[in-house]
Structure formats: structure tokens, C-alpha cells
Amino acid sequence: MTWDFLAGQFAVQFGLWWVIWPAILLGIVVGILPGFSPQNTLIMLLPLTLAVKVEVALAFMISLYCANHLAGGIPAILMKIPGSGGAAATTLDGYPMTQKGQAQQALVLCFTASVFGGLITTLATLLLLPWLSQIGLVLRSVEMVVVMLFGLTLIAVIAAKDFLKGLIAGFFGLLIGVIGTDHIYNTPRATFGFLELYDGVPLVPALIGLFAVSEALVMLEEKMIVGKEGQAKAVSAQWAGILDGLRLSVKYWWQIVWTSFVGLFIGIVPGAGASIAAFVAYQQSRLWSKHPELYGTGIPEGVIAPEAANNGVTSGTLVPTLALGVPGGSTAAVMMIVLQYHGMVLGPRLFSTNPEVAYGVFVAMAVAYIFMIFTILPLARYMSRIVLIETTYLAPIIVLVTIVAAFGERQYAFDMALALVFGVIGYLAHKTNYHVTAILIGIILGPLFEQYLVRSLRISQGDFMILFSSTIGNTLWALLALSLLLPFLRTWRQKKALAAAQFGDER
């Protein structure tokens, strides 16, 4: 790969602006709606992508995919309704920022973190592809068990205010995650006789119910979603708000960089996706922060970490797809189908036989991100005004439209009813102060954790020591232990420092 070749690829991709732009707009619209994931949209648009030239199809698919990841954060920030599982962690700090009247800043942070997080990881992937493709081989089920535990510890972090209720919510989520067919023996568990639950509880209806429907049911108690002060700020939203968001993005540039790499590494592992990356990034960001107690109250870092991570995943999932021929996620699998239809054999040989496709994918991604920032940034000012719509209008629209969206993923009418059931569960949780995000973490990570754990134990024939059998795994265990101990160490040191200061005063 020479610089001339790369420059040529960038020129080709910029020339495809007429495909990239509509794909970005469609990706944003579909991404805002919870329920329509990029893979669904791409499957529905297969007749289009199969009919055009392979470069055009790739540019279209990649732009739609990246825009979709970015847009999931928009409803998460404005209405506490994540557009996808990857944006669920964004609600933790994004929505409190909206309530404080900083919706515009939060949106800009979400956009810049997504775009630059995506751009940085894409460029890194372009340069380090041969080495990065090895990560998928190194991180096996044993190591992934620990990565999942990293995500699960976020339950404890969220539960900081009411530990018992947080844990109950988390375990409730894990219990729901158990529903479905067993990974090894294929025995249906707790499916209540519903065939639709044999694949486990589908994430999208759960997400829609727990966040969107329940939020709408709570929302109708008040006239508006935000208080008087927030409304006044939304009315007087100026371009200055966007500039302020940009200033904050520059201030936290390092946060964007390192959390996006968390996303990249997790994205490379086939099967792990944006939601786990976002949760782990949020948990790590809080852990290494100087003021962890402020997380959850609406601070910029809490928006940046999950957004940069879930866009870092986009290039990560394509690494094993192109380098090994193993799709890193369901969207990558659809892209693989399109590439194979066009006669591309994926795997290491692709880089020598069709370098313009292999590297072109990542160049297309970088170009899509560049286009995206100019498309979406000016919209932040107008999007933030959505909080000015009265809840008498918002509540029924949110409930019915998101219930319709619940149909989207698997196209079962059953999923709409399931979303409503989760909506009622979410409402009860809201009213009794159980954290819905803790339930969702259990639902998302529970099955993944179980799958990796059971697979490891199957390999070792039931010997638990396999979990401590690899160097990388053990290093991750040590880091996990450290991340659990660090908060205690920190409070102990603070107390000691406080005691020393008091002692000094007395003297």
C-alpha cells in the first residue's frame, strides 16, 4: 500500500459523494428510530446494493452503517430513548445534560465524539490492519469472559446510589437474559411456550419498552420534558451553543481518542458489538476520571465515552470481516454477502487481489465520517428544540411509533406486544427507583457472558481453571480486580488526606 494508492482511493471515494450523502441521511433517519438497525436496513436494500457497482455499494453501505451508529445517540440525549443498544450508555449523562438545558452541547459532543472517534480508529485500522486482525485470534472465549465482566461491573457503578436496588435490577436483567435456547444443549428455557422467544429476548423490543415506552408513560405527568430553565435555553438556542460544544470536544480530545480505541478493540472480536463497547468505555472512563461521582449528572465525558466507543466499533467489526473472512457483526455479515455476490473472496488474499476494495472499505468509512460532520453539526441547533414539544403530543407519538419500530428487527407482531410488556416493566422500575439501564445491561451482556463462559468450560470439560489459563486473560483479570479496587483505594486515600489535613489544622 503506497501513499499514492491511498490518495487515489480517497479521491475515488470523494467522487462518490452522490451516494454517500443520501446514505448518511437515510442512516440518520433510521438510526434515530429504535428498532431499525443498519443490518435490517441493508437487508431491505439488498436489491439496490446488489444491482450497482461494488465500490458504489460499499460506499453506500458503509456510510449508512456509520451514520446509523452516530444517530442512535440523538434520541438518547434528547428524550432518554436510545436509538440502538450502543447508545443506551449515552442516556446516562446525555439526558441529564438536556434537562440542564445543554441539549445542544450534548448533541455536538455526541457528533464530534462519534465522528472523530470513528475517523481516528478508521485511520488507525488502515495503518495497522495486519496487526489488528490478529486481535480476533488472541481474544478467545476465555478472555471475552473477562471483557464481559468489565461491562457487568457497570451495574455496580450505576447502582452506586442505591446498591441493593441496582443489584436487584441487574440480576433481574440477567434473569431475562437467560430466556431462550441454551447455547450448548439447545434446551429452551423460560420461553413460556412462545416460539418467538427461542432465540432469547430480542434486544430491540426490550430497549424500546424499557426506555421509550416507559419514559413516555412517565413523561405524561408533566407538561414538558424539561423544566422552565431548560425550555428558555432551548428557545434561545444560538450557534454559540454549537461552538461551546466544539470547545468542549477539543478540551476532552484525549477522552475521544482512548475511548474510541476501546471500541475498536472490542469491535474486532466477532460477536461483541457496540453496546458492550459503549458500556465498557463508560465504565472505564468513570474509573479513570478525577471526579467519578459526577458521572450520571450530565457531564461531557459521560457522553463522549460511549459515543466514541460505539463508533470505534464500526471499523473494528470490518477488520475480521476483510482480513479473516469472519464477519465481526451482523451488519458486517450483510456487507460480506454483497461483496461475495460481486465475486470478492474475503480473507487475507483480498488485500493482494482487490486492494481497492479491501483498503477502499476503510477509506470509504473515513470519507463518510468527514461528510457526516458537515451534514449533522448544523442540525444540532434545530434538533435541540424537540424538547419544546408538549408531552401531550410527544407521549402518544413516542409510544406508537416506537412500538411500530419494535416490529422492524425481526418482523414479528409478537415483538410489538413484547415491547409493551417491557414498557410496563420499565415504568414500574422507574416509579420504584430501579435503574432501567442496569436491567438492560443484564439483558445485553447476560447471554454473551453465558455464551463465552459455557464455551470456555466446554473446551476445558468443566474445569474452571481454564479461565486463568492465558496470559492475556490473566492480565485482564488483574485489570478487572484493579478497576474494582481503585474506587475503594481512592476513597481511602481521600479519607487519609482529609484526616492528615485536619490533624495539620489542629496542630
Add this chain to the structure above:
Amino acid sequence: MQVAKKKADLSLAPLLEPRDALPRRIGLVLLTVVFIAAMPWLGLTLSLFLGLAAGLYLMGVRKRSHLIWTSFAVAAPVYILFIAVLNSDFPHGPVENAIAAVSALFQARP
């Protein structure tokens, strides 16, 4: 233990508060049940239009123009995105069939 110490209680009152919002909340849940049940017959577009109009009425919107135009403004883009552009498998009803018939008529002309 906390219940015994009167620090916590097991009453269901917080679930129902505030009482004035309760009829609207229960109404919205029931409306959604009817909406899901009616969709296979009415199709996506019509059931969403009627469901939204009923939902808005339930929330207290009484202006007929608001009821009709808000519901239309939501149902029309949903039709365009999911049925016209993405051609997904949502239930088709009178509206979808009528539009399909009309467009087929136009396509049939030379």
C-alpha cells in the same frame, strides 16, 4: 428490615401517583394493546393514523385540525420510509393496497 424500621414501605401508592395522570396512562396502554391487535386488519398506515388521533384525543388535544394533521404528519413519513422505500413486511391494509393499486395503474400505462 428497613420496612420494620419504617424507613421503607411496601405500599403501591408511588406507582399510581400522580392520580390525575392515571386515566391517561392506563388509557395509553390499553390504546396500544388495541393498536397492536388492529394492525393486521387496518394495516400499518391507517392503524397508526387512527391510533395517534385517538392517543392525542386521550391526552387532551381537542382541536380537530391538530388531531388530523399531527397524525397525518407521523403516519405519512412512516408509510414512505417503511413501505415505499424499505419495502418491509409490515401488515398491509386498505391504504397500502389502495396506493399500490393506483401506482400499478400508472405503471401499467405505456
